[in-house]
Amino acid sequence: MPVSPVPKTTANALETQGIGKRFGGFWAVKDVTFSVRPGERRAILGPNGAGKTSLFNILTGDYAASSGSIRLFGEDVTKSSVPKRIKNGLRRTYQHAYLFDGLSVHDTLFLAVAGLRGGWRQILPVRKSDPRRIEAERLAEVCGIPEFLDRMVSDLSHGQRRQLEIGIALAEDPKVLLLDEPAAGLSPAERPQLSNLLLSLPTDVTVILIEHDMDIAFRTSESVTVLFNGQLMAEGTPDEVMANKDVHEIYVGGTHSE
């Protein structure tokens, strides 16, 4: 494992200042200011269409922010490319598994581990004993699909694809993990496994978790942010947030699918 550059102790892992994303005249995310400490476990709640995934897309650089600024360990990354933010330790999973269907699980995890570093050797076939392949095998173990290493990604079940998503996100020393509804579509039996996986992550990894499943969200997170109509509605400990009248209204009182 490469030694991670120690972030300035004062800097938050992630910090946004009034970020927003506009599609035409519609703000999917509007004026969101929040910060997450290094090592913190944060859940993001909100009804469908609240802007949670859009917020992730802004943080990772998949969407250019229409307003505001983003700091990653104190460094302004608002205008940085996706690969640059990845290099700084930001990782994400996708709500709708977005994977390389034509590759095997092993090759997918290998790519996540190896990237394209290492110069001209990248045109040579990968050897079986390559340490990066071994690391890929370890990741498959961690995310719970070691027996499917040789399977094509297109042949995986929905749940296995979700697990692979997490395996990819865990490659190469992640510092901030953005997980977009990792439990969606999992069977009741698989959900506790996911909670355990999240709880077993190294404590210095910062996790931001979008989750509709309250059980998982509250079991694995120490703080909660609630989004509504693209805006920040409430923030605090799980108890504080659940006591919030507005949150109660939209979340418990109201209906939402999923």
Next chain:
Amino acid sequence: MRYLIVLIPALLLPFVLTDFWLAQVLTRSLILGIIALSLSFLATYLGVVSFAQASLAGVAGYAIAYFGPNTVGIGVPLPFIVKLPLALLLAMIAGALIGFVARRSRGIYAIMITLAIGVAFFYFTRQNYVLFNGFTGFSGVLPPALGDRSWGDPRPLYYLSLGVAIICVAMVQGFVRSPLGLAVQAVRDAPGRLLALGIPTTFPIIAAFAFSGLIAGSGGILNAWFQERVSSFSVGFGPIIDILIISVIGGLRHPTGAFVGAIVYVILDIFAIDLIDRDRFNLLIGIVLLAIVVAAPNGLQQLAIDWVGALRKRAAKTPAN
């Protein structure tokens, strides 16, 4: 092991076939197969159909003519050891440039861009006399001597083409298992996802096109030696379409499909004249292509594999004695 079934006959064929069959059918199929392989590679692993592969073959063919012996008095003769890598390098650079231009294009847009490049190159070779000798191109493009004979004689050229074809297939199979080759396939499946792994997508695209230029260029050089000439006709609409047809006939499941497609195409090309009017050849190839696309959407090779699989299953069901 399975390759030996094909390889051993391939090595022995020159001893049983006439020169006509060896040169006009097999060697020609191998050369067309190599060029078609460069297209199948891009289509299968990058998911881009390129119409510029005839141009890439042409770049190397023209280079070997320009830097080597020819009978039109144009060019700078260079020693073999210099001009061969130079010709391949130029084809790779041309491939990289096309990849750069087409880097954001997929599907129909990639087809349009590469077709435009291929057609532009065709007209350019016709109009430029300093480098390409215009309409007539280069003649007398001879391969190097082989003792007191020439590499251009039927048997040596056949073995040379066979060797190059094997190397090209092996290179494709090695490349697609390399980190860069995996990244190329990842671009095909989910470019945004690759970016989210911190891997830029432009480089794998350019590398894939450059690699396809290396393969097409190998075929292009052999083609120039085979025909002992290279001209605008080598890079025109005819070859552009031929290469596409060969790739489709052979299917995209395995790199060697290109060679199956090439043999079928060449045999049709040669023997159709006996059956129908020369002018109707396009009609015939069109009908054959249609039949193959309907009967074997994954190409003839896959059809054969499916048949063999079905036969094996039946054999397994009816146990011997």
